[in-house]
Amino acid sequence: MAKVTIDPITRIEGHLKIETTVEDGVVKDARSTGNLFRGIEIILRGRDPRDAQVISQRICGVCPQSHGVASALCLDSAFGLGDKIPNNARLMRNLIQGVHVAQDHVLHFYHLGALDYVDVADVAKYQGRDSELNSVKDFISRGQLGPFMPRYEGDYRLPVEVNQMAAAHYLQALDIRRTGHEAVAIFSGKIPHSVGIVPGGVTDIPTVDKITAFLWKVKKLQDFIDNVYIPDVIAVASVYSDYLEIGAGCKNLLSYGAYDLQGDDADLTRRKRLFKQGAVSAADLKLRELDMSCITEGVKYSWYEDSSSGKHPSHGETKPEYGKPEAYSWVKAPRYGGEVYEVGPLARVCASYVAGDPDITRLVDWALGELKAPKAALFSVMGRHLARAISAKVIADNLEKWLLQLKPGEPTYAEYEIPEEGAGMGLTEGARGALGHWIEIKDRKIANYQAVVPTTWNASPRDDVGTPGPMEQALIGTKVRDKDNPFELVRIVRSFDPCLACAIH
């Protein structure tokens, strides 16, 4: 029996520790520890409800935009605006969130995930004329290799030329994700922590110059996703094909759906969305209707008072108790109908896939065909990377449609009064999965605010009955070839694209 502890897990957002017990080369137990508590839900109490949209974005600087949307939807519903958001505003929210999520997927594959598979050191052998690669070659020859060295050594399998091409794509992706952020700024001022999405709609108005500028940034992003990102994911998955078989986890998937295609239904669980709402299990691959009353958050193994355990987030509590016996994480343990559920691109793509969405079905079947892999392979490390790339493509391909539906001169904002008392719920899909915000208003102030965030689900510790969270389950049973260079563990963890500032907030 050996403990293999990885603290910090890098190339994710935030402070995460993974602790495993390895016996005969196999992970027998795994614990996921979130290591930073700020208490943003506590800080929100007593403030003007409108401030929630500003402060909840600060839960995370990698995925602020989705918090902005979840919070705005939550405030819309609390202010009685759930079915009154003007069409222009609905579309602009889709555009702002969509282009942000699509660039975030690019960031994840190249800048967070790729160094687990790509050996950048092979650029030292580069003989061609690409000036970018030659500048990296110069950098390597100077011998100061931060931040690319040190690293785990061993399991890099791509041929030299492919490593060199992947390094070039890593650099190209830096420009592409910056372009994606520029598109966000067109309608939302700046990013990270943009200002355009507010309860009632958006602050900006669509003008032809902004529409055109946005269009061509989207086209650049689309071109990269189609011709670089998706082929690269397929190439990596082909060479690391054993990762189509490991890291499955709990095999239950949950999606809240995202990108509103209609604005006149106040019920977010039924509203027509680009990605479908619902729960899917690997056992039968059938879509079950989303029932938000099924969600509870347990804290038996989290550093919060036990009295707050098992509550629905609409009246959830956040009462820190650091050092509580048996507890080992700041992440709470959300469960759906008492069961463990994974969220993320895999969940939203699978929800739409089993619902028969034609575009997503075509893409998923094509990707599985390229890899000669069965549907079961979706529940794996590479399955998550594939689903993320498909999520990026589906979003990017719809941006142009939404953009051309904008009507300059028509309203983008609905006026309202902050109610004396009220409650609201906002649901969307962040880049990393199902994201919910809940508010309770008293005396026109925030009486309670709760967020259950994608990585709260995925990085959750054990629940009150002792069942490990999705990431923990994905690690347990994994073979570790070299415990000093535990590639398998970090590859599994990173396939979830964890975001710890989000998870704990």
Added chain:
Amino acid sequence: MVKEIPLVWLPAAACTGCSVSLLNTASPTIKNLMVDPVIPGVHINLRFHPTIMAASGDVALGVLEDAVQEPEGGYVLAVDGAIPTGATAGYCNMGERDGQPVTIETRFIELARKALAVLAVGTCASFGGVPAGEPNPSNCVTLKRSLEQHGIDKPLINIPGCPPHPDWFVGTVASILLNGLPSADDLDADLRPKTFYGKLIHENCPRRAFFDEGKFAKKFGEEGCLYELGCKGPITYADCPTRHWNSGTSWVIGAGSPCLGCTQPEFMSLPYYEKVTDVQLPVVGAYWQSKEAE
């Protein structure tokens, strides 16, 4: 021969928005910053940055453990996020020693002692920011306060903003590489470089003419000055109106939103969408003049 300037970047109670903003640097690009000599003959060697570095776990922490063994002044330390302290110092940990978690406060102090200078990146590191918002559940303090609490006297530059514009960070670093550490005259009373934080938003706002005419927007999407919708431009020092964000694409007021005052120590203590009532208008800078008179 290229001179190497090591940079260690430590995330404290942060959201990583400051790092993501730095990824958006347009000229130089982030690739130029990481790989190329960013100033001819000088390369910034990013030795530790958990969001992008290849290494994980002990391999990554080894870089930090080595850094604190080196002679003083060998690297620049950049920190995003505030520092949880006291009984709640354990609310932010990174890595272990002898099976016990190491607080980010301990990491910061160890690294700061040996650093050439400390850069507080963002409003949380500079002024406490989001986690230090009332009631400050993790007893977060600014880097300045944390250094004082541990009796460390070290050059400190605050680069606030939620997040800071990448130019503010890159420009501050470039200035150190070209001219050495800033003199006291280069910084304002809040230790912000005057180059970037020398003027109020209000002074250079393109909607200023509306303000002077008394034409105020009453709801989002309307023409007019955003003062009545809560704009903090009259009390906020930053060059956003002329610099613009995300490669010069737009900025907060350009998208029809009031300035939220994110470069200020007051960022978390004023409601964002309520008028700043005690400003004596229309005199530019009157708010701060009245504060000084108090």
